[in-house]
Amino acid sequence: MSGLSxxxxxxxxxxxxxxxxxxxxxxxxxYEAFTDGAKEGVNLSxxxxxxxxxxxxxxxxxxESGALDFFIDALRPLFALFYIPTEILPLALIRPLSGNGxxxxxxxxxxxxGPDSFIGRLASTMQGSTDTTFYVLTxxxxxxxxxxxxxxxxxxxxxxxIGIIASIIIVRLVFL
Amino acid sequence: MVNVIWVSLFFIGFIFAAINGNMEDVNEAxxxxxxxxxxxxxxxxxxxxxxxxxxxIAELAGILTKVGEWLHPxxxxxxxxxxxxxxxxxxxxxNMSANMFGLxxxxxxxxxxxxxxxxxxxxxxxxxxxxxxxxLAINTASLTIIPTTVIALRIEYNSIAPTEIVVTTILAxxxxxxxxxxxxxxxxxxxxxxxxxxx
Numbered sequence: 001m002s003g004l005s006x007x008x009x010x011x012x013x014x015x016x017x018x019x020x021x022x023x024x025x026x027x028x029x030x031y032e033a034f035t036d037g038a039k040e041g042v043n044l045s046x047x048x049x050x051x052x053x054x055x056x057x058x059x060x061x062x063x064e065s066g067a068l069d070f071f072i073d074a075l076r077p078l079f080a081l082f083y084i085p086t087e088i089l090p091l092a093l094i095r096p097l098s099g100n101g102x103x104x105x106x107x108x109x110x111x112x113x114g115p116d117s118f119i120g121r122l123a124s125t126m127q128g129s130t131d132t133t134f135y136v137l138t139x140x141x142x143x144x145x146x147x148x149x150x151x152x153x154x155x156x157x158x159x160x161x162i163g164i165i166a167s168i169i170i171v172r173l174v175f176l
Numbered sequence: 177m178v179n180v181i182w183v184s185l186f187f188i189g190f191i192f193a194a195i196n197g198n199m200e201d202v203n204e205a206x207x208x209x210x211x212x213x214x215x216x217x218x219x220x221x222x223x224x225x226x227x228x229x230x231x232x233i234a235e236l237a238g239i240l241t242k243v244g245e246w247l248h249p250x251x252x253x254x255x256x257x258x259x260x261x262x263x264x265x266x267x268x269x270x271n272m273s274a275n276m277f278g279l280x281x282x283x284x285x286x287x288x289x290x291x292x293x294x295x296x297x298x299x300x301x302x303x304x305x306x307x308x309x310x311x312l313a314i315n316t317a318s319l320t321i322i323p324t325t326v327i328a329l330r331i332e333y334n335s336i337a338p339t340e341i342v343v344t345t346i347l348a349x350x351x352x353x354x355x356x357x358x359x360x361x362x363x364x365x366x367x368x369x370x371x372x373x374x375x
Contacts, residue, residue: 006215016230042225044228045224056212064205065188083276110330129352141312143292145295146304155180156316162317162352170344174343
């Protein structure tokens with residue numbers, strides 16, 4: 001672990017160091033280039049706000065109304081049929097919708113069942129191996145003003161389903 | 177599509193709250209959801225500003241083009257529509273590498289920059305191009321080598337082996353990424369078949 005965390009601590013500072021070193025070598029006006037690019041970042045953050053506010057309100061209403069819990073309960077028998085622990089179901093359903101919600105649920109599962117239990121390992125793997133599709137979609141397309149998303153959502157959600165199924169199978173094979 | 181999903185999430189929520197009698201929670205969710213979104217965006221300002229500044233330096237120093245060229249054989253297979261030597265390659269490669277190292281906050285600005293380049297390539301249309309959908313698919317599958325957040329979480333709860341999930345995560349994320357790419361291809365060829373594809 002110490003080796004791994006040491007590496008991750010070094011990645012970003014070293015990356016910046018290398019960029020600045022090469023840029024100075026190539027006589028790029030570094031500070032001016034930085035502020036020039038950074039300005040774009042400020043505008044970008046504000047341009048995302050409308051998209052994210054719209055999406056999060058809808059998702060939160062869906063969650064808080066009890067609709068999400070209803071669908072989780074409805075799907076429980078189906079999950080049990082495939083020997084999938086139903087404790088993991090809320091996480092699987094919330095993962096594509098809300099990043100904060102999923103992280104909260106993962107820590108809750110780890111706290112309840114222990115990090116080294118089957119559920120704990122499965123929750124950890126699931127959390128790490130898929131991303132919040134709705135967030136990625138909203139932010140990436142919102143930032144550049146894409147209105148017609150085409151098949152993007154279908155592809156993203158299918159990838160989530162594959163990630164969740166793969167997590168369950170792999171954690172079973174490796175740890176059981 | 178987005179309109180339907182967006183409205184359905186709200187409608188279903190509204191109906192459930194009416195039946196369950198917890199409209200109070202929904203009322204609160206509307207405003208806390210909006211607030212949460214703004215908080216996320218404000219948090220993004222520092223990250224986007226810093227990384228886009230750094231990436232501008234990398235771009236002017238020619239680093240992005242170089243990296244794009246090195247990985248061109250691999251990335252051009254995933255994005256056959258992008259012409260050789262296009263700056264989009266550099267951003268896509270940076271976005272993918274940041275994701276792999278679990279640097280989610282560095283991945284987002286680079287992904288957005290890549291999207292911007294792809295939009296230019298698509299004549300500034302407001303519809304998603306083939307390459308955009310592929311980039312999105314790769315990002316939602318989140319190819320990871322070091323799941324930093326999860327490891328930190330496991331340490332917090334006193335795991336005996338906090339990093340033991342690294343292998344399972346890499347395996348699972350590889351499956352979802354390969355799956356995402358295949359599904360992306362499947363939808364692309366289906367669009368072609370239907371003749372709806374205009375790009």
